[in-house]
Amino acid sequence: MSTTLHDLTAPEARDLLIQGEITSTELTHAALDRIQHVDGKINAFLTVTADLALRQAAAADRALLAGNGDSNATPELTGIPIGLKDLFCTDGVETTSGSKILKGFVPPYDATVVARLRAAGAVFVGKLNMDEFAMGSSTENSGYFPTRNPWDTSRVPGGSSGGSSASVASGECILSLGTDTGGSIRQPAALCGVAGLKPTYGRVSRYGVIAFASSLDQVGPFSIGVEGSAMILHAIAGQDPLDSTTAPVPVPHYRALLEGGINGLRIGVPKEYFVQGTEPDVEKCVNAAIETLGELGADIGDVSLPHTDYGLATYYIIAPAEVSSNLARYNGTRYGLAATHVPDTWAAMDETRRTGFGDEVKRRIMLGSYALSSGYYDAYYLKAQKVRTLIKQDFDRAFEHFDVLVAPTSPTTAFRVGEKANDPMAMYLSDVCTLPVNVAGLPGLSIPCGFDSKGLPIGLQLIGKAFDEETLLRVAYSFEQATDFHMTRPTL
């Protein structure tokens, strides 16, 4: 058992809340105190919602008291402090998507995931920093300020959900929610040494989630230990009438399915994911983790995903194409920044978007506009959609022989702030192991599997069949029972 409240994992906190050993108000104060104490160094939060959190905590305490020790009387997340990436529309709370163009935007409604977390009794401690519109791999592209890695504050936390990973790693909240379009949950989870789960496309509603690339975006949790991710996924997953891309697939009780082990489970190792430039410590720890999974009874075998090399180009055509369309809405009419001082309509729109968007967002809008423009559509966009089919077929074939695939999450550990900030291609390569999973719409989970010689965490990526998050969680849980990487915390 951890010694301080801000170090509790979600299942530990749940047990103590049910037993009446602690109150949600105490837990929430501990989180808010921790934010006050360490966030000056980490910069994970764009907005801290202390008043809202304490009101929700008081309500949770009343529900827990009425439940009188019965764990069936309250939803699993009752009274647990949770942070939200700042692209989830939150009724009455500023939501910026990390962009200047949405500064001051206060949504008049909740995203479905936010509404479901509210209904599950969660306590919202604040909105978390991110790369602008989730475009980036370091959280340096935030329109406000960069977030720092709690293991080494001269380094990035990964991105785009860097606020979500850093806040959980530093004990500022017990759980958080992020989004993953090309690795934006798994890569920051790896770089911050926490668990991060990207569910299957269609598993979790995107309604009210500020859109980046609509055929790739997916919402998922961060936690210390995968049990917390199982708890939160159960609360947010499932079909939503407000998002017609959510699938009518039943949601299992993930937490109840963690036990049982992995004896006989077939685990494939795709050699293409050990890309050139993979750091030796990463390769060593991932291989050691694979060995551990073998010792736990899994049948380990090699598998080839031959089109992996094309994942990056495919992604960086499809995602920007969707961006150029999705971000057309920021034109100063209905919400957000508006250059109302410029008299001409078109010039005002140019000025709004010139001053409101950062460089990476502009680059992607231009890439997408170019890939979709007359004369280039077939060569770029249509070609990428066809290669998308080939990448998906690679996975389909691999899953004929294997239940789960395992690989590094990121070829490197956390890099220094500024190191890749002016080299877009170098930044894109940071996601080379995660992008194909989004292109194919599959679930992926990153868990800590060791540390490099500098003491920085390394992530192990588990990739599953569509809608088989429960097997990913079970493999991760089995690994955690045999190791203690997930319980090693940064000193702040």
Place this chain on the structure above:
Amino acid sequence: MALTPEDVDHVAALARLGITPAERQRFAEQLSGILEHFQALQALDTENIPPTAQVLELRNVMRPDVARPPMPRGQILVNAPRQEAGFFRVQAVLEE
């Protein structure tokens, strides 16, 4: 495939980005580097491969044709940069 500063101007105009002359040179270089990487795809034979726009096998998702209460107008307008008489106010797009 190199993108010229003029190409950048064209794409920026299509996307209403209002980039500055100083930015266009930098974007031309960066975008050219990225486009060069995309050339790798041309090596693949995709003649008989159908495109994938989305990975789900869902088709024509319908909901019952039942009216639901809409969000009140005041709430929809709450973030409007400019509004008038219950509408979003915009500048004239057609000249006299």
